[in-house]
Structure formats: C-alpha cells, structure tokens
Amino acid sequence: xxxxxxxxxxxxxxxxxxxxxxxxxxxxxxxxxxxxxxxxxxxxxxxxxxxxxxxxxxxxxxxxxxxxxxxxxxxxxxxxxxxxxxxxxxxxxxxxxxxxxxxxxxxxxxxxxxxxxxxxxxxxxxxxxxxxxxxxxxxxxxxxxxxxxxxxxxxxxxxxxxxxxxx
Numbered sequence: 001x002x003x004x005x006x007x008x009x010x011x012x013x014x015x016x017x018x019x020x021x022x023x024x025x026x027x028x029x030x031x032x033x034x035x036x037x038x039x040x041x042x043x044x045x046x047x048x049x050x051x052x053x054x055x056x057x058x059x060x061x062x063x064x065x066x067x068x069x070x071x072x073x074x075x076x077x078x079x080x081x082x083x084x085x086x087x088x089x090x091x092x093x094x095x096x097x098x099x100x101x102x103x104x105x106x107x108x109x110x111x112x113x114x115x116x117x118x119x120x121x122x123x124x125x126x127x128x129x130x131x132x133x134x135x136x137x138x139x140x141x142x143x144x145x146x147x148x149x150x151x152x153x154x155x156x157x158x159x160x161x162x163x164x165x166x167x
Contacts, residue, residue, distance in 0.1 A: 024095070025095070028079060028080055028091055028094045029079070029080060030079065031078055032077050033078075033081065034077040034079075035074045035077040037075075037093055039074075040078060040097060041093075044068075044097070044100060044104060047064055047068070051063060052064055052111055056111060056121065056124070057123060058115070058125050068104055068105055068108065075097060075098060078094055079094075106142065109150065110140050113150050116128065116133070116134045129164050131162065138152060139153060
C-alpha cells in the first residue's frame with residue numbers, strides 16, 4: 001500500500017474546496033430562523049421510527065420519502081440564535097441535522113430497493129428472504145444532484161452458510 005500510495009498522483013482539487021461548507025455555515029448563522037433544528041429533528045426521528053423501523057413496507061417507505069422532502073424544505077428555513085464561533089453547540093446540532101437528513105434519504109432509498117425481509121428487518125409486503133437476488137452487499141452513493149444511487153457487490157461466502165432466521 002505504501003508503494004502504491006507513493007506512486008500515485010494527487011487528484012486535482014477544486015479551487016475552493018471549503019466553499020460549500022463555508023456557505024452552509026453562513027446560511028445557518030444568518031438563516032431565516034423560521035424553523036428550529038430541534039423541531040425538524042424530532043419530526044425526522046418520529047418519521048424514521050414509524051415508517052422505516054424494523055417493520056417496514058413499500059407504502060410506508062414511499063410515504064417517508066415525501067416526509068423527508070418536507071423536512072429538508074423545513075431545514076432550509078433553520079437558523080441559529082447563537083452566532084458565536086466557539087463551542088457553538090446549537091450550530092453543531094443544526095449542521096448534524098443536515099447530515100442526518102442525508103443519511104435518512106440514503107437509508108430509505110436502500111430499504112426501498114431491497115424487496116425482501118433479511119436479518120432484523122421485516123418487509124410486510126415481502127416477508128421472505130430472497131438469497132437468489134439479495135445475497136449481496138448494498139452500496140449507496142449520493143450523486144451531485146443529491147439523488148441516491150445504489151450498486152451491489154457479491155457476498156463472498158466463508159464457512160458460514162446464511163439461512164433464514166426461525167424464531
């Protein structure tokens with residue numbers, strides 16, 4: 001690995017790689033303050049728990065994607081009252097909320113594509129495992145337009161043979 005790393009050229013960086021982060025922080029610090037991050041976060045937690053918990057369905061996941069779009073719209077209206085630049089936990093929580101919304105979009109997109117029940121997740125509309133199609137690793141990527149793209153990688157089986165859980 002060291003030899004490989006030493007022989008590779010550095011990738012080209014954008015002229016201002018920090019620009020997107022600086023703009024996000026400026027927006028939160030000068031934001032419209034029409035929504036509170038804590039309220040948006042509470043909505044996110046409740047919606048994810050209700051519609052994308054251990055038991056889920058296509059209808060609930062589709063509904064949740066609409067809810068997440070609404071929460072993202074509300075997040076654009078979030079600002080912070082504390083304008084401090086040091087130890088600003090209100091700003092930190094607002095930044096984290098934006099990242100939580102990104103993760104929630106990704107989790108829901110992945111859950112919608114996997115139309116089976118596996119492990120601890122149960123799909124009411126697909127109650128059985130489907131190893132022929134879904135014995136794969138799911139890889140999620142966020143594209144530049146914000147959409148989530150799914151790819152899959154084969155599972156390399158070892159001595160353990162996966163089987164359906166029977167309780």
